[in-house]
Amino acid sequence: MNTLTHDDLVVTGTSRNAPAQIPVSGGQSWQGPASVWPDFLVGQPDQPVRVLLVDDDPHIRHVIAQELLADKRIHLVAQAGGFKEGRRRVAQQDFDVLLVDLNLGDGSGFELIEQVKSLRPMAEVVVISAIEDERHALHAFELGATGYLIKNSWFGSFSQAVLQVVNGGASITPNLARRLLHRLEGRPSDEPARTSKERLSDREREVLRMVAAGYTSGEIGVRLDISMQTVNAHVRNIYRKLRVRTRAQAVSCATERGLI
Structure with a gap:
């Protein structure tokens, strides 16, 4: 043993x-099958x-x-x-x-x-x-x-x-x-269109695409020739407009809406 x-x-x-x-x-039990794990995946x-x-x-x-x-x-x-x-x-x-x-x-x-x-x-x-x-x-x-x-x-x-x-x-x-x-299906489908203030700017979309690609704020700043503080300001604006709290949520939300 x-x-x-x-x-x-x-x-x-x-x-x-x-x-x-x-x-x-x-009181039953389920035995998970062995699986093949591709070498390009994490873990x-x-x-x-x-x-x-x-x-x-x-x-x-x-x-x-x-x-x-x-x-x-x-x-x-x-x-x-x-x-x-x-x-x-x-x-x-x-x-x-x-x-x-x-x-x-x-x-x-x-x-x-x-x-x-x-x-x-x-x-x-x-x-x-x-x-x-x-x-x-x-x-x-x-x-x-x-x-x-x-x-x-x-x-x-x-x-x-x-x-x-x-x-x-x-x-x-x-x-x-x-x-x-089912809960989502119960929501009204005719939600009012977002105002121009809530739409992502071209630069915010650009930043978000780089976030989705895995770049840090410092790396994004170097590539876009802007300061890291400016990058973080764009990220905060993205959070506010998409009503999210994390980068992962922002990328997921923007992808679902076809924003990036």
């Missing part, structure tokens, strides 16, 4: 090569995606940790069992993806999302929650999350969610995604 030890976790009876057993509704065995896991439920945290440890493309760098410990880990630990519950007992996962986006704006956030509520999901996305998984769902693949978000995608439990679509 193999035993894996990582930080505060000890996992017995599994290995990093073994497919994960994921709990689903009705290779020799350079795995670093994950920080924050959840105050020891059982759920153990199950998620087992799945992450079983995938060579992912490195579970640390865990936290509550809000205060999570804040400390976020401040001290280097990571690429935060997996976080919203109800942490001693605090809110929403606050941790805000902290991550302030300290580590390039890090991705995936919510893991027992609450299948559109308002909670939308608020998490507004704060910068790119994934929302419901615990004990038939579709709960935490490793896949991590790999999806670091490669530019999003991960939402299908049932919740459908509910969000």
